[in-house]
Amino acid sequence: MDNIIEVRHLSKSFGDNEILSDINFTVNKGEVVCIIGASGSGKSTLLRCINLLEKPSGGEIIYHGNNVLDNKHDVYAYRTKLGMVFQQFNLFNNHNVLSNCTIGQMKVLHRSKEEAEEVAMKFLKVVGMDQYINAKPRQLSGGMKQRVAIARALSMEPDVMLFDEPTSALDPEMVGEVLAVMKELAKSGLTMLVVTHEMGFASEVADRVVFMDQGVITEEGTPEEIFNNPKEERTREFLRRILRDAKPD
Amino acid sequence: MTWKWFIKIITDYWPMFLRGAGVTLYISIIGTIIGAIIGLIIGTIRTIPQSDNVVKRVLMKIVNAILTIYIEVFRGTPMIVQSMVIFYGSLMLFNINMDKMFAGIFIVSINTGAYTAEIVRGGIISVDRGQFEAAHALGMNHIKTMLYVVLPQVIRNILPAMGNEFVINIKDSSVLNVISVTELFFQTSSITGNVFRFFEPFLIASIIYLVMTVTVTRILRFIEKRMDGPENFNVIPGNQMQVARPEDLVKKPGKTGC
Ligand SMILES: Nc1ncnc2c1ncn2[C@@H]1O[C@H](COP(=O)(O)OP(=O)(O)OP(=O)(O)O)[C@@H](O)[C@H]1O
Ligand SMILES: [Mg+2]
Numbered sequence: 001m002d003n004i005i006e007v008r009h010l011s012k013s014f015g016d017n018e019i020l021s022d023i024n025f026t027v028n029k030g031e032v033v034c035i036i037g038a039s040g041s042g043k044s045t046l047l048r049c050i051n052l053l054e055k056p057s058g059g060e061i062i063y064h065g066n067n068v069l070d071n072k073h074d075v076y077a078y079r080t081k082l083g084m085v086f087q088q089f090n091l092f093n094n095h096n097v098l099s100n101c102t103i104g105q106m107k108v109l110h111r112s113k114e115e116a117e118e119v120a121m122k123f124l125k126v127v128g129m130d131q132y133i134n135a136k137p138r139q140l141s142g143g144m145k146q147r148v149a150i151a152r153a154l155s156m157e158p159d160v161m162l163f164d165e166p167t168s169a170l171d172p173e174m175v176g177e178v179l180a181v182m183k184e185l186a187k188s189g190l191t192m193l194v195v196t197h198e199m200g201f202a203s204e205v206a207d208r209v210v211f212m213d214q215g216v217i218t219e220e221g222t223p224e225e226i227f228n229n230p231k232e233e234r235t236r237e238f239l240r241r242i243l244r245d246a247k248p249d
Numbered sequence: 250m251t252w253k254w255f256i257k258i259i260t261d262y263w264p265m266f267l268r269g270a271g272v273t274l275y276i277s278i279i280g281t282i283i284g285a286i287i288g289l290i291i292g293t294i295r296t297i298p299q300s301d302n303v304v305k306r307v308l309m310k311i312v313n314a315i316l317t318i319y320i321e322v323f324r325g326t327p328m329i330v331q332s333m334v335i336f337y338g339s340l341m342l343f344n345i346n347m348d349k350m351f352a353g354i355f356i357v358s359i360n361t362g363a364y365t366a367e368i369v370r371g372g373i374i375s376v377d378r379g380q381f382e383a384a385h386a387l388g389m390n391h392i393k394t395m396l397y398v399v400l401p402q403v404i405r406n407i408l409p410a411m412g413n414e415f416v417i418n419i420k421d422s423s424v425l426n427v428i429s430v431t432e433l434f435f436q437t438s439s440i441t442g443n444v445f446r447f448f449e450p451f452l453i454a455s456i457i458y459l460v461m462t463v464t465v466t467r468i469l470r471f472i473e474k475r476m477d478g479p480e481n482f483n484v485i486p487g488n489q490m491q492v493a494r495p496e497d498l499v500k501k502p503g504k505t506g507c
Binding site for chain 1: 382386387388389393398482483484
């Protein structure tokens with residue numbers, strides 16, 4: 001299979017605090033991989049290590065056969081190949097919707113304004129935000145902001161999209177619109193690595209689910225294996241807790 | 250009678266007042282703009298994240314030390330004293346006879362730069378970390394992140410403080426009279442020498458200063474509003490929607506989105 005990213009023995013410490021240890025997994029082309037796990041288990045840190053927003057303490061990240069942790073590797077070029085969607089949206093406050101989606105294309109990929117706008121419009125349509133191109137981020141609802149943030153990342157035409165709990169900061173009534181967009185993207189064959197607490201989403205669209213606990217991957221498998229037949233006690237415990245929280249009655 | 254003198258001095262000497270006010274405005278505008286640019290550059294340098302490379306780290310330490318000295322020296326000494334030291338110092342030590350106007354702009358600029366550097370640094374630190382991370386995630390380096398994402402927000406945020414600097418420069422450029430820059434205070438002093446009266450010429454000067462500072466404050470407030478853009482945005486109707494949601498149907502063109 002065609003793997004895009006291969007993480008080998010990755011570790012990360014903040015000071016003496018080891019947050020990630022010996023993480024191994026791959027993301028293959030066209031796959032949707034969901035990372036689940038309790039709060040503080042290191043999911044965000046893992047995602048941030050993958051696009052080098054955090055510097056890993058050890059291990060390798062192989063992208064198309066090259067270790068991106070090599071000093072010689074071009075970090076900036078590598079990052080353009082990974083689209084990142086943050087929990088807090090992080091839309092550029094000084095740009096409107098359209099220019100949020102064009103600024104990276106123009107200034108990093110050196111596309112012309114016309115080309116950048118064409119690409120941006122294509123993806124703003126995909127997320128259903130093409131009517132709002134003149135709006136500033138502060139004028140949008142959370143769900144709308146997150147859809148624009150997805151379009152912004154897609155506009156760079158990355159190899160793989162990284163989502164860090166894209167719906168966790170949203171009011172419940174806006175979660176659906178963002179998940180709907182993500183499901184569309186998954187169906188279209190986009191490679192996605194998604195940290196999520198939305199078990200419904202994970203079981204529906206994931207090709208593989210990775211369960212993390214206290215900085216290590218304890219279990220990995222298809223959604224059926226993880227959700228219906230978890231081997232590890234910690235996975236079972238986590239799922240029991242999260243399902244109980246989801247349905248209080 | 251004072252009032253008669255007042256009118257007479259204005260009618261006789263208005264071109265001198267006007268020229269003085271012009272020089273004052275000119276020096277303050279250019280000085281504030283150059284100072285702001287110096288401040289933005291220094292603020293950007295001082296927020297470069299620590300490098301892993303030892304050589305670069307040492308280099309940054311040295312640069313930062315120099316910048317700290319610059320800021321401390323110019324914030325810690327009066328501009329009137331700096332004017333004397335710089336103007337006569339360059340003449341004595343380097344045999345450079347500075348153009349008066351140039352010297353004036355130079356002194357106001359580096360002073361403003363020293364103050365603005367700290368204002369800018371505060372402004373950069375107060376921009377949400379998520380803005381930096383989103384820019385980095387798109388593949389922008391520190392310079393691009395600063396230019397296209399962070400500094401525009403910083404500039405908007407420090408505009409009130411810069412307006413303040415501008416007003417201060419209009420007033421404090423009067424100290425440049427000690428090196429004979431022909432700004433408003435200098436001109437007014439010359440006029441007193443001709444008419445042998447002090448009260449009326451300086452009353453006129455103070456009115457002119459007040460008009461300049463109030464006008465500048467108003468203009469800057471207007472620019473701030475302009476930079477914030479319109480409160481409303483237009484929904485562009487008629488585009489094919491892939492996913493239609495109820496909220497899209499509710500939103501009418503021109504309605505505020507908040
Ligand atoms: N910059 C940092 N410095 C020190 N510790 C950090 C830093 N960032 C994260 N941590 C620690 O690393 C651990 C894992 O954090 P992380 O955000 O990756 O967890 P998470 O699985 O994403 O949790 P959540 O579901 O709440 O988002 C936490 O204990 C956190 O306190
Ligand atoms: Mg997290």
